[in-house]
Amino acid sequence: xxxxxxxxxxxxxxxxxxxxxxxxxxxxxxxxxxxxxxxxxxxxxxxxxx
Numbered sequence: 001x002x003x004x005x006x007x008x009x010x011x012x013x014x015x016x017x018x019x020x021x022x023x024x025x026x027x028x029x030x031x032x033x034x035x036x037x038x039x040x041x042x043x044x045x046x047x048x049x050x
Contacts, residue, residue, distance in 0.1 A: 024031045
């Protein structure tokens, strides 16, 4: 039972990652305008992001 749960969770995570990657790929012209360093710094500054 636990293995089935873990496999489903892994598949769901993989599907979500694939979907997010596809959105970034499709909207590449928009994504290229973002500076990854500034995004990282912004997330570091968020409260509760530990």
